[in-house]
Amino acid sequence: MELIFEKSRPGRIATGIPKLDVPEVAVTDIINKSLLRDDVDLPEVAEVDLIRHYTQLSKRNFGVDVGFYPLGSCTMKYNPKINEEVSRLPGFTSLHPYSPVKFSQGSLQIMYELRQYLSEIFGMADFALQPAAGAHGELTGVMVIKKYFERKGQKRSKMLIPDTAHGTNPASSALCGYHVVTVRSNAEGGVDIGHLRELMTKDVAGLMITNPNTLGLFERNIEQVSEIVHRRGGILYCDGANANAFMGVTKPGDLGIDVIQLNLHKTFSTPHGCGGPGSGPVGVRKDLVRYLPVPRVIKKGRRYDWKYDFPDSIGRVRAFYGNFNVMVKAYTYIRSLGPDGLKKASKTAVLNANYVKERLRAYYDLPYDRICMHECVFSGKRQVKESGVHTSDIAKRLLDYGYHPPTIYFPLIVPEAIMIEPNETESKETLDAFCDTMIAIAREAKENPDLVKSAPLTTAVRRLDDVKAAREPDVCWGKA
Numbered sequence: 001m002e003l004i005f006e007k008s009r010p011g012r013i014a015t016g017i018p019k020l021d022v023p024e025v026a027v028t029d030i031i032n033k034s035l036l037r038d039d040v041d042l043p044e045v046a047e048v049d050l051i052r053h054y055t056q057l058s059k060r061n062f063g064v065d066v067g068f069y070p071l072g073s074c075t076m077k078y079n080p081k082i083n084e085e086v087s088r089l090p091g092f093t094s095l096h097p098y099s100p101v102k103f104s105q106g107s108l109q110i111m112y113e114l115r116q117y118l119s120e121i122f123g124m125a126d127f128a129l130q131p132a133a134g135a136h137g138e139l140t141g142v143m144v145i146k147k148y149f150e151r152k153g154q155k156r157s158k159m160l161i162p163d164t165a166h167g168t169n170p171a172s173s174a175l176c177g178y179h180v181v182t183v184r185s186n187a188e189g190g191v192d193i194g195h196l197r198e199l200m201t202k203d204v205a206g207l208m209i210t211n212p213n214t215l216g217l218f219e220r221n222i223e224q225v226s227e228i229v230h231r232r233g234g235i236l237y238c239d240g241a242n243a244n245a246f247m248g249v250t251k252p253g254d255l256g257i258d259v260i261q262l263n264l265h266k267t268f269s270t271p272h273g274c275g276g277p278g279s280g281p282v283g284v285r286k287d288l289v290r291y292l293p294v295p296r297v298i299k300k301g302r303r304y305d306w307k308y309d310f311p312d313s314i315g316r317v318r319a320f321y322g323n324f325n326v327m328v329k330a331y332t333y334i335r336s337l338g339p340d341g342l343k344k345a346s347k348t349a350v351l352n353a354n355y356v357k358e359r360l361r362a363y364y365d366l367p368y369d370r371i372c373m374h375e376c377v378f379s380g381k382r383q384v385k386e387s388g389v390h391t392s393d394i395a396k397r398l399l400d401y402g403y404h405p406p407t408i409y410f411p412l413i414v415p416e417a418i419m420i421e422p423n424e425t426e427s428k429e430t431l432d433a434f435c436d437t438m439i440a441i442a443r444e445a446k447e448n449p450d451l452v453k454s455a456p457l458t459t460a461v462r463r464l465d466d467v468k469a470a471r472e473p474d475v476c477w478g479k480a
């Protein structure tokens with residue numbers, strides 16, 4: 001496909017400007033020459049070229065509005081359009097962050113109430129809405145933990161993280177100066193209690209657990225885990241990015257979780273991917289509320305206001321107040337589903353994942369064979385052994401059938417991992433069609449392994465050199 005610059009012809013324009021009805025002034029007369037750029041090489045195209053170019057580009061993109069997108073851990077679920085519509089109301093989109101509070105009461109109310117809803121749903125004392133993504137929420141949560149121990153005058157230098165945690169967890173801990181120590185998993189995919197007991201010493205700040213973990217499994221011993229961490233004065237942190245497996249069903253606060261971050265852009269409906277806008281609110285237990293970021297919305301009588309004066313706060317973690325637009329979508333999602341709807345969404349997500357797991361178990365290895373939560377993790381080991389077909393080949397072959405592949409080679413503790421997260425919005429027909437395709441590929445791998453190894457055959461670009469594509473991205477593919 002040609003670049004828009006290659007379609008450019010000097011003088012061609014997409015729009016007309018009305019004749020001047022004021023005296024003409026040279027731009028150099030009003031703007032200092034040093035501030036002007038005269039080397040801008042902008043494309044000159046007609047409206048029709050412009051529309052065709054971007055429409056064609058958009059058709060090469062894959063998204064949840066185009067098809068099934070079972071990318072495990074990422075929760076690429078369909079986002080109800082009502083949430084978009086509400087978040088686009090001009091009252092929200094044209095509000096300046098520095099608008100006086102008397103003109104922004106409605107928006108402050110949304111932030112205040114969203115915090116209350118999240119606190120209620122997850123059993124925490126309060127939430128901070130500032131963090132802009134899941135990993136940013138983790139960082140904020142770990143900063144809170146660090147401040148807590150500083151105030152207590154305790155020197156704790158280590159953070160425990162199970163080997164089934166998301167990769168952002170060790171990164172967040174390390175950024176805060178913690179030495180990361182890995183806790184092993186047991187045979188059923190949970191935390192190895194003996195190992196945790198051994199590692200949980202007085203110099204450990206806490207445990208960052210992803211629950212359900214990246215195997216899609218709920219930590220069955222969570223109460224025991226909580227007891228061990230707390231007995232040594234540690235903090236139990238939960239990476240709650242995958243809350244769509246339990247929201248409305250279980251409250252992390254009741255399980256002994258002290259700090260949790262959520263991914264509103266996953267569980268609470270916002271299109272994401274490619275670094276799109278996110279929101280990673282952090283919830284904490286009561287005695288940690290004082291450390292949360294500022295400013296915070298407070299309510300005085302019937303009026304909302306900003307309060308900056310919280311002397312124990314870790315301070316600000318983002319400009320202004322966070323990604324407000326994502327909060328509006330989460331608010332709308334919660335209000336439109338209600339408590340029963342949220343519970344039903346979680347239950348359906350879990351049901352759908354287990355359905356896929358049961359339909360595929362005869363064709364792919366299932367390393368942890370138990371009821372899963374919102375996602376199921378297979379291994380392509382059998383295919384490698386039988387015909388030399390790897391998980392990456394299976395993923396590429398799915399492209400030929402029009403599917404976005406699941407997450408592969410993650411979690412790291414499963415060799416040749418295939419991590420499928422079907423989500424709650426998909427129908428039985430969609431799940432069946434996907435499972436039929438996965439079964440057909442398992443058969444192809446046996447009968448015609450070379451075909452699978454040469455996939456994709458039908459896409460605009462064939463197989464890329466993964467390493468080169470990451471190091472030297474060639475964005476004008478198709479051209480010399």
Ligand SMILES: *Cc1c(COP(=O)(O)O)cnc(C)c1O
Pocket residue numbers: 073074133134135136166168210239241242263278280
């Ligand atoms: C997606 C995810 C994250 C990171 O969230 P971002 O918004 O991408 O920063 C962290 N932990 C888990 C378990 C996740 O699934």
